[in-house]
Amino acid sequence: MGSVVKKCVHQLPILELEASIQPITRTVLRVRLTIKPAFRWDDKVHGGTAEPFWIWVEDPENYHIYHSEYFLLHKKQMHSKEPQMLVFTIPIFEPLPSQYYVKAVSDRWLGCESMCAISFQHLILPERHPPHTELLDLQPLPIKALDDPMLETLYNFTHFNPIQTQIFHVLYHTDSNVLLGAPTGSGKTIAAEMAIFRVFREYPKMKAVYIAPLKALVRERMEDWKIRIEQKLGKKVVELTGDVTPDMRAVANADLIVTTPEKWDGISRSWQTRSYVKAVALLVIDEIHLLGDERGPVLEVIVSRTNFISSHTEKPVRVVGLSTALANARDLADWLGIKQMGLYNFRPSVRPVPLEVHIQGFPGQHYCPRMATMNKPTFQSIKTYSPTKPVLVFVSSRRQTRLTALDLIAFLAAEDNPKQWLHMPEMEVEIITGCSL
Template sequence: MIRHLILPEKYAPPTELLDLQPLPVTALRNARYEGLYSAFKHFNPIQTQVFTVLYNSDDSVLVAAPTGSGKTICAEFAILRNHQKAVSGETNMRVVYIAPIEALAKERYRDWSKKFGEFARVVELTGETAADLKLLDKGEIIISTPEKWDALSRRWKQRKPVQQVSLFIVDELHLIGSEKGHVLEIVVSRMRRISSHIGSNIRIVALSASLGNAKDLGEWIGATAHGLFNFPPAVRPVPLEIHIQGVDIANFEARMQAMAKPTYTAITQHAKSGKPALVFVPTRKHARLTALDLCAYSSAEGGGTPFLLGSQDEMDTFIGGVNEETLKNTLRCGVGYLHEGLSDLDQELVTQLFLGGRIQVCVASSTMCWGRSLPAHLVVVMGTQYYDGRESAHTDYPITDLLQMMGHASRPLQDNSGKCVILCHAPRKEYYKKFLFEAFPVESHLHHFLHDHMNAEVVVGVVENKQDAVDYLTWTFMYRRLNKNPNYYNLQGVSHRHLSDHLSELIETVLNDLESSKCVAVEEDMYLKPLNLGLIAAYYYISYTTIERFSSMLTQKTKMKGLLEILASASEYAELPSRPGEEEYIERLVRHQRFSIDKPKYGDPHVKANALLQSHFARHTVVGNLAADQREILLSAHRLLLAMVDVISSSGWLTLALNAMELSQMVTQGMWDRDSVLLQLPHFTRDLARRCQENEAKPIESIFDLAEMSIDEMRDLLQLSNSELQDVVQFFKRFPNVDMTYEVREGDDVRAGDNVTLQVTLERDMTNLPNSEVGPVHAPRFPKTKEEGWWLVVGDSSTKQLLAIKRVTLQKRARVKLEFTAAAEPGSKDYMIYLMSDSYLGCDQEYEFTVDIKEAGGD
């Protein structure tokens, strides 16, 4: 067998770091630009070497260098070049920056808004299409994750602003080899393709860690030989001393406990005279325990608080605002910790105390290595494994995460060198020695994730037949790697024939799956046509397996319980992590929910999604990791529900569509459909809602009932403080009060089977709104700001058939036409029209109207 193996190609040698005269900041030849870098006199050796090609040319460039090398500033050279050309009218100022991790995108947005805000509009995409199109239109530096840019740029043929991008910056490009790398690969391939299609140069600048196969990545983004820089891992502006220590204990938790003492020793040895030390641990539990251990060792040995760099009194002032008790105690001894479960305020406080040099040690959970600027003199990686619930086993951190952690040991203007101590399970020691001192190659994962990308291209008409599908793949990084490392991609040989057979087979498989899930039709074995389910999946950026599941599980008889189960079954939720000890907690949640789950497996991510959705509606607070999971679930729920409503309306099921719309309101407001609508009001509790309903003078059932009361009556009834009452009044201003009128356009002359046009006019009361603008929805329980949306629906009163539906955004006034087919029998026929919100309960409207239908063809 082994003789059939085709070995991967040898890699090109890395770029040598030249001994150049450090470039002064004045090389920018522009006083405004030089002002941005007043903190340092000249650029570092890597920035100096890449400066000319980035700042004085329009070539595409790949800069691969270790984390902490100042690559972001290299990208800024390209932005300043773009700005200079835009000022002189040579090009558009439309720069897109892609960060593969949400936290990085946020950090970049904060940083660049401050830095470039004066001469460019910096915007961050939200993931909501309507809002993002506006941002894209007015933004000059657009910050996004690959997924958000993918969703927006798929329709590039209709979207001029996408075609007008002049500079496309991709950060952390080595993450193309990670689990979500396929989306990164698709968006870069698409930008190259757009550029060739419209014949204008979109400059691509990519930043990456040191790579084994940088040449392939460079050629793929269109960089020429002099635009390709791949510095070896040892070349750092601040040299890094790396120590790897093995701990020979097989049990994970016991090994973690045994690592606390060597971590303490590493800090006392390598971070002398109060230099900052950052410790990475696998989970939030370990962050808390390790911080306590370090405090215990320091008081036992030092007999004081050697890690506390500020005075105790000063510390007490800061600690006043901290929520978490344990954190208060560890901060008093100069050790802070960070994990996703801390409130934003606590996280910010610990970060500032660490950066401000008031505490010496910060312990962070492993995921915090991305998107936070925490430069330190010493980084200790305490354990290199985490528990992977899906595999029910402990798994190594991705190398990319480890490199990111090590990159924090760099303080360019303060230290001559950084230090890193890696504590790992003894058998892994050699593995890390190899990988951390040599550049590693990256491969594509696109072949495992091709279905949704292919479906989207069929929907927008970029791929119209099987030949187009093959052409589409030739733009990808995967295509470049196929014959370089054939075994990895299951190729039998590297001849042209092998390659084309392999691609044809891959495309056949993908298209067959899309065809059997009713997303795409294949005609005459060649031509591809998008079907309704495929259109819905691509439009809402949802997996084809989810839409297939929705379509096969929904029936006309589905009730709210079933809707919830179907929503929770979405493939998007299959990735939810499962952690040790969590199953008992999920079981407790499930037991106390309104809807039981049949034969639940408590380790199943879909059961978790269902339980966390129900606890959101019941307003049971979940904490820690589960709160983070719940946030993820809610963020996808809206897209999934919009898609679900479309699937249901395609079948014409009226009641079910209205129920799914109510489910969308429940997700936004965090309450059940049977709860009092008054619970949407600020400061309202179930008791207060009950008091309103039992009000003797007049039972208060709706928000409008309450809004009609005078402020004194309200004060008496609610017994809230003045500022709380003010919040309630502000809510009334935001709550949609819509006047709906409608008329049947054909009036007297509707015949059986004709098309009927219903003209609907919606007018909203805007009198009390600030700037006469409908702001985002008041939804404190939803994890991000949300714009409101509406559905207009026409249904048949007797058969409960849904006849027409339209999605509407409503500011002050909207006129909407709805078309439906009149009944086949003549006579007087009753229809219903509904206006349904996707965000608020208690403001929907329904009216009955009658159409007199004459005989077809008669006078």
């Protein structure tokens, strides 16, 4: 019976587990679990579709389960012999425990379970990040602090906001590199203008470069600065994008260049032969938190090349990075060569308009059904929180944009008052659409 027993033993659904870990923060750990089947599939024993398992992570010291999920090993995955990968996050606590256990237990076979240990012996946690910059209770600074009547006419307000008041001196009166992390709508563009105006005042023969991640943002800045900086101040502002490339004479004569990362990367590569690249005194990078995005390497190259150029020409180039509130601002500041003065990372709650966050979870493993279940609650949320004001709904694909929009229209049509979001006369809508409501 030896061969029969051996065959039966090899049919017991056992999995081989291998876990690798990566700390995201000091309290969150990402686990990549590689799963390999270590048994032979037999349709008579296992069926023709899938074998179910429960995967969980437990702390043997505290008898606590930190993660659990239902896992199906399909027959075709078994025969392809490709390892299956699960990625999830678990909490960790200090002092670090010696290890966690990952277990895979069969849902149908009693006693069929596998285990691997996650050891924390050589785990290096990220540095503790310094606290956010506190917003000081300062007297709002009047725009007369610019000490230039021409600059004062560019603004339709009388005083800078609290964040701008706090950072004004470093931006307008020093050449220090600056990293400003602040919530959206807190006036970071005006902070960039302070640094640009310093170049115009102190280094009139040098240039400032403003880098925005999207062509749409470049165009928006150009529309604003063409009027305020070019027409009112008499400074030449030039756009450099994939769509707009002026002649080199115009670029050489420009005082302010507004461009995208990719375009400036391509232009600054030939810095030895392009005198206007060597004449840059200020580099403003908007949305610098995109360093962690797929376009991050381009920003890295730009900053590294800027430092290289300034070391060769022996003319320091000031770098000003603008961002939303950051978790690892100190790391980014060290890379930009910023000492204690010049790092401002305000907490997300420091915003001119208070932000309320409401979180609602949705079950469902598969993308399309889960997105479909979110449309009705989205519609209810719009009715509850913003029935009259504009709303932005973010989805993750162009196709889903259309599906969500059609669902919202359908929900609105089923209401007692389907025209409640129509903030214009019906006659105008009929003229635009060419059909009657």
